[in-house]
Amino acid sequence: MNKSIIHLDLDTFFVSAERRLDSRLQDKPLIVGGIGDRGVVSACSYETRKFGVHSGMSMKVARQLCPHATVIKGDSSVYTKFSHEVTEIIKSRVPAFEKASIDEFYADLTGMDKFFGIKQFAHELRQTIIKETRLPISFGLSQNKIVSKIATGEAKPNNELYINNGEEKSFLAPLSANKIPMIGNKTFQKLLSLGIRKIETLQQMPVEMLETVLGKNGRIIWKRANGIDDTPIIPFHERKSISAERTFNRDTTNMQQLQATLVGMAENLAYQLRRGDKLTSVVSVKIRYSDFHTCSKQAKIPYTSADHVLISRVEELFKQLYTRRLLIRLIGIKYSGLVGGHYQINLFDDSEKMLGLYNSLDRIRNRFGEHSVVRASTYGGTSVGRGTNPFNGEPPVVLAHRHQ
Template structure:
């Protein structure tokens, strides 16, 4: 079987590194990026703050108490998006197929390149090209699969590289904490600690059936990862990856209340799907089809986001730019594209802990009671917008609005 070579690249403390690139006086100083007020949330923190117990996602008030000497910056998601695109373009120009796992994290299949360059030499040169062109520190792990490479990147940081040769995966993983294995969160970690399992080598020595009896079906996956076994594929990145919603009206309309309510419901539902799929979008487009079947679309770039309160105003702005008041509307649609992995963290610069908790609560209610269990008052008068189950598995999803009866 052909030996594989998978690289995992990760921009070190991405938001912090961008801020230091823009202001060199911040180098080597404790730095927090996020909401400025006491109710704000830490979106990113420098390595210098971590020894004080600071971590991303905690309240800014708590972080300031733990590390009072830290400089606090609100951050700008538009700036971070620009640098993310820049690094993406560099990787795209050098690697035939790559996966953009998040705004600051990439995988690429370098298999076969050893015939021409030497895989590690190519990876080393790619990393230094990114550092030279972007000015940002980046680390990589290189091995035969995604899981081992991702763990290797974590061990290489900050701003370094690590190559795990084929056959050395188990010995590399053995002394590490089980927390290093992707998909082991705090609850699973606590269960493993109760079993006396702290290091990966203990899992390597356990029968897989024992782990399955404790952790269910995830036990087998964790056992395989602990043994350096992973066959998850590279998911090629392309800008067109999208989710969308459309609504064809039973009767052509210019009722602005209905149009506004429908657009808002679409944006709300699509943003919910982004958060459920742990995705962010960077491109919003709106489509209008008039009664004469002429169809127009308009799109705009936005900083990476999955937040209703950022996306819905952009949808409304694009609709206003498109709308011709003289014609009846037959169909309207909304599409989010340029999707990457990521979470709500990138939206925390303007938001408070209260806003973050609000989104989490709303999403939990929708998951439990259905998409339409909680909606904005402005969507009343619109029509229910349906969605596909688990839309981020397989083909890029398309959301279909129920036709008005």
């Protein structure tokens, strides 16, 4: 049986959310992100793109390119709420779906032709989302995730595109090669230097040649160019989480030790989120006292993977939770409500300098190990794995950090 995979993507989601809140912003150039000159563009309307504005750009440059645009500091709590609204609609109508990010979804509609036409079902699903959330959304429908995702991009803005079985290669052929997911600017420039601009050229090349040029990714890119993809739908579960716990050798009330351990765990888990391209929307803290009484407290937050946001919330929850003033045997942290997504959603409050710092620190951790860089507030603490790093037993690089 041929599969039917739909990919849905909310159009310029943060911009659309702001326009839902204020209808006067409709059809006007709009930029969402950090409002200072050192801020970064998180999202921009189609009206600004013809001036060269794009996400990830310095806000200062964006203002120069499109000085008549309205600039709004994003509110991630609002976007999280609107994303949940869309998620609930899809959940109520589709047996299994994947939430790939805060504004992007996949669903397997295979076999639904037995009950009603798949195209009609997909169309009605999109219309329901638009009607109930007042947010524009586009979709692509084909036999696999990659072709559907590319089709969604071609359908935008606020439209839908169906690729019939057997027509995948002819649909992809005239498109630019950088429309294929995983072909970034660096890879695209390499392809251009070889005279490869269109997907059609990739389709005609021997796969071995692409492997020679692009390494192990060459075969994947060749398959995608030919519309071949067997990536499964990863069902969305609200309870998906990552966590860490520390049981102390001796029960303690040493606040400096507890603080260092909490911050160390929160920081490490935040790095794990970013490394896995994940964002969390629920933070939980657990305490087990010396008498084995265990209590926990959690808080819903706007989607994030930022150390400074998560550490602050962890410390706040711990202060609310630690009321018995007894010796503590164990403390734990859990981040749940995970979705796919990058650091972009945190840019409303952060400067370009802050984003650069996170990227630089994560590159060091990726190369030398997750404990190779630590905050000064955690150095000397007793959290698991903190004290040495992969540099032949040398102590880790310590960041002097003023925590607020």
